[in-house]
């Protein structure tokens with residue numbers, strides 16, 4: 001089973017991918033993580049990618065494809081979850097080729113659908129304990145005692161600088177611009193399935209499982 005997970009930042013793709021990896025043995029292909037890992041390991045592709053990034057350029061499709069090919073070969077027969085790739089029609093075609101060269105194919109493209117205003121509230125409201133990193137939320141999960149961490153009693157909390165409305169809306173617009181060109185490519189092949197990304201983590205997991213087990 002090979003799937004592409006689509007959804008804007010904050011939709012919960014990472015959480016679902018980690019769960020699928022733990023429960024089904026699928027391999028997560030997050031291109032950002034894979035690039036950082038290849039650079040850190042100093043693999044041939046990593047060395048090439050490092051030089052490109054040091055020059056302030058974007059890593060080419062050829063480098064990303066080589067990375068994915070390496071990872072697919074290492075993963076053996078386990079299924080793969082693609083996250084952050086493909087982002088263009090050309091990359092979608094490159095992914096098909098990478099898979100078909102290994103006698104594999106894409107089974108589903110699962111989009112975590114979000115409602116933008118609700119996503120903004122979800123992301124902008126979140127904060128964590130500065131000491132133990134316990135997660136909280138202004139609306140849904142305030143500490144039992146105002147200003148005191150339930151877990152460790154600390155009184156300092158932190159918010160990520162990216163968790164602001166302007167950033168979330170900009171990323172949402174970027175996501176739409178990037179995804180629109182590839183959805184028709186997969187829709188015409190009947191691969192696209194949509195799940196409600198605003199549901200709870202458990203409900204989203206159940207929706208994804210129902211698709212994978214159908």
Ligand SMILES: [Zn+2]
Nearest residue numbers: 129132149152
């Ligand atoms: Zn704490």
